Amino acid sequence: MTSGAIPDNPFVAAGMIEDPRLFVGRKDELHAIASRMMGDQPTSINIVGEKHIGKSSLLHYFVLTWQQRVLDNTSRYVVIYLPLRGVDCQTETGFYEAVAGGLLNHVQGWQQRSLQNCWKSKPLNRQAFSDAVKEWKQQGKLPVLCLDDFESLLKYPDKFDNGFYDNLRSLMDSNALMLVVASRKQLDVYANEYHFGSSFFNIGHTIYLKELTTDEAIELSRLPTRSTNGAALSVDEQNHAQQWGNRHPYKLQLAGYYLWEARQQGKAIKWAKQQFDQQLANPKSKAKGKWWQSWLRWLNTAQSWLTILETAQRTLEEQAQQSKEIRQVYIAGNSLDPETAKNRFKGRIDVFREIETLALSEQPPVLLLYGGRRTGKTSALKYLPYRIGSDIVPLLVDLQGAAAATTLKGLAENLAQQIIEAARRLPRKVYLPNPDTSKLAEDPFPALQTWLAEIERNNSGKQFLLCLDEYERLGEVVKATSSRAPLNFIRNLLQHQHKWILLFSGSHELSELDDYWSDYLINTRALRMTYLHESEARDLIQQPVENFSNIYEPTAVDAIIQVTRCQPYLVQLVCYELVELLNRDIRRNRREADTAKVTAQDVKEVIPVVLERGDQYFRELWKSLADSDVYDGLRLRNLLRRLIHGETPTQQDKGVVRKLTRKEILTLEGNAFQVPLVQKYIEQLLEEE
Structure with missing residues (x-):
């Protein structure tokens, strides 16, 4: 047992290192996981590394020792290790039940009684799992699932489909769930190989596990x-x-x-x-079958380690009192939630003003909020109720989560539930009635239409702004159900419910979607989300929260502005890694905590780390270019190579340049990249081809 004596031969020739006393190194990776867990908004992580590089041992060790790194509010977290190779994880229900069992095993008795009821649904299906995780969020608990051997789920694509992954992503985006996923390849690579369309595979941060120092x-x-x-x-x-x-x-x-x-x-x-x-x-198979058994053994021995961990935690708390590390306040990954992110959302005043003006006009158009990935569209919609007048009631619906439904009835029920929950979350709460469940089961969308009409009658003087985020996902529902009932519902809503205004939010313009969309979205007004203004980006860098210390030299701020071009996600990511760099140097006594400041050289130093941590963002951006039907892959690569070498586009490049300019990859002149970090990533990518 791990709580006993160290074995005579301390080296582990196969399998996972179970005794934490024999685990060596990986301090930066462990700190990075804890840092993303402790933030005001947790950020999920993909741990990527080759076979035998230590992914399982890292996750297992983190689960055993996380309390040594997360010193504040440890009661908020429930952290479990789940080897997906186990037989219990071959079905979706089996996965949910394994998670539930692991979570409840880590909740102490008196807490368990108040937290376990939400997990009692039998069978524990997708909706029940989602409801249970949301209930834990209401009770202040964050499940942190360390999922090992992700490839095991890919063996069962009929069991773990896009809907399964969409549901997980929706819970992650609502800050109700954090995942640490270990895999041999980046998740988006698997999405391409297995033809998954879920944005789950574009998980928050990537940490590449390499050789030891x-x-x-x-x-x-x-x-x-x-x-x-x-x-x-x-x-x-x-x-x-x-x-x-x-x-x-x-x-x-x-x-x-x-x-x-x-x-x-x-x-x-x-x-x-x-x-x-x-x-x-010729590696032997003696470790075969140990993964899930190790997990069960760990559950039995975890209590034995409690005393050791508590002692270590007290020691670290004493050290922490003397520590002056800079608080990590930047959020690079999930959309910003007003309840936790507070004043971190900067700018977009012009967007809010235009939405309000159009919504209150005599004949409001359909609104389309579009822009590149991670430009802040979902964050803007979450902050919308705090930025517009009380005559408009914005109701945010995440179609990524709704699209996880497998039937039209399930979709309609999900939409209704999200609308009710969104109304209750408003700063000026609105309590809506429940729809008639029998009618919803019988004929979902007409019942939904009747319900919205009832809401309209009971709230005279109000304009309801139904914000459909990730609206493109409706196309998946149309394809999966072979029915355009959801789109017919939208058209009917536009024609007959005059107090309901629709706002669609996504990364595509209507011209990029299937032709049938034009039949449903008539009189659409497009609003573009682009980069922050420079003054807004500077405010985000220097004052992300109130009373934030001045940790930047002026030249460093200029350098951040230059390399990110004020792209909000990249600004957050660069600043996040700069704080990590300062804290790493403070811990190693390379800098004095009271005087440590970010320099322009520091900004240059973290660029490789930013490209690695933000790999999913850059890969997704590249995929949207290279895989698009409108681009000739060879011509695209040829043009970008010439631009990198300082050449000027030719007349033959005109069409491609125009499209790259619209995608905000190239400047309006078409002779340079807009974002230096994007250029750096594409340079590396083309060099590797």
Whole structure:
């Protein structure tokens, strides 16, 4: 058991490291996970790395020790490790039940009684799971699921479909759920390979797990054993382990394992090297089947570690009192929630003003809020109730979550439920009646129409602005159900419910959608979400929250503005990584906490990290260009290469340049990239091709 003595041979030649005393390194990665968990809005993470690089061990160790890093408000979090290779995770219901079991095993008795009721639905289906997670959010609990071996879900695409992933993404976007997903490839790569359209695969941040640092590799080779006072390996054996394994964690473990065994059996180092080479060439299957069993064993031993963790936490709390790390206040990932993000949302006054003016006009048009991914559309819709007058009642519906429904009845029920919840969340709360469930089951959308008419009659003097976010997802429902009933409902609403105004929000203009959309969205007014104004971006950088310390030199602020072009997500991401850089230097005594300031050189230094952490954003941006029917892939790449080398576009490039300009990739002149970070990413991508 992990709470007992350290084993004679401390090296783990296969499988996951279960004893936290034998886990070495990965401090930056562990801190990064904790930092994204502790933020005012949690950011989900994709841990990417090759086989045997230590993904499972990292997740397992984090679950055992997270309280040592998250010192404030630890009762808010319930963190579990779930190996998806387990037999319980081969169906959607099995997955939900495994999650529920893991969560409830980590909630202490008196809490469990008040939190377990919402998980009692049988079967625990998609809607019941979603409702339970939302109920936990209401009670101040954040489930953090560390999902290992994500590839196992991909074996069952009929069980885990777009609707399953959409539902998870919707819960993540509402800050009710955080995922730490370990996989061998980036999730969006799997989306392409398995033809998934869910935005789940564009998860918040990516952390690439690579080889250990040299110091970590040396530390690993010096693991102790219970039968000696020092390292298990001699100095000569340590050197051999480092030579054979270099900095790769699995190879180092394997080398250490056979070097120790050789000495115990009186064999030569040559024998250890032969065993090492043979194992690398023909890995044994002795670890097969250990994953889910390890998880069950961990549940049984976790309590044994509670005393150790509490002691470690008290020690770290004492250290934290002396620590002066900069509070991480930037949110790079999920949309901003007014309840938690507060004043972090900057600007967009012109957008809010135009929405209000058009909504109150005599004949309001259909509104289309469009713009590139992560330009702040969903955040703007969440802040809309706080930015417009009380005569308009904005009701935000996440069609990404609604599209997870598999039937028209399910879709209609989801829409109604989201409308009711949105009304209750308003700063000026509105309590709406429930629709007639029997009529909704019998004929969903006519029943929904009748319900909206009732709401209109009972709230005279109000204009209801129904904001349909990720509106393109309705196309998936039309395809899945072979019915245009949802679109007919929208057209009927526009024609007959004059107090209901529709706002569609998405990343596509109508001209980019299927032709049938033009039959339903008539008299549409497009509003574009683009970059922040420079003054707004500076405010976001220097005053993301009230009373934020001045941590930037003026030249650093200028450098952030320059590399991001005031793209809001990139501004948040760069600033996030700069705070991480300062705190890392403070912890390592490279800078004084009281005087540490971000320099322009620091901005340059974090660019590779920003490109890595924001990989999903950049990849999605590139995919939207390279996969589009309107682009000739070879011509696109050729043009971008010439632009990178300072050449001027030719007359033949005119059409492609025009489209890249509309996508805000190139400047209006068409001879340069708008965002230097985007240019840097495309340079790297083209170099690798």
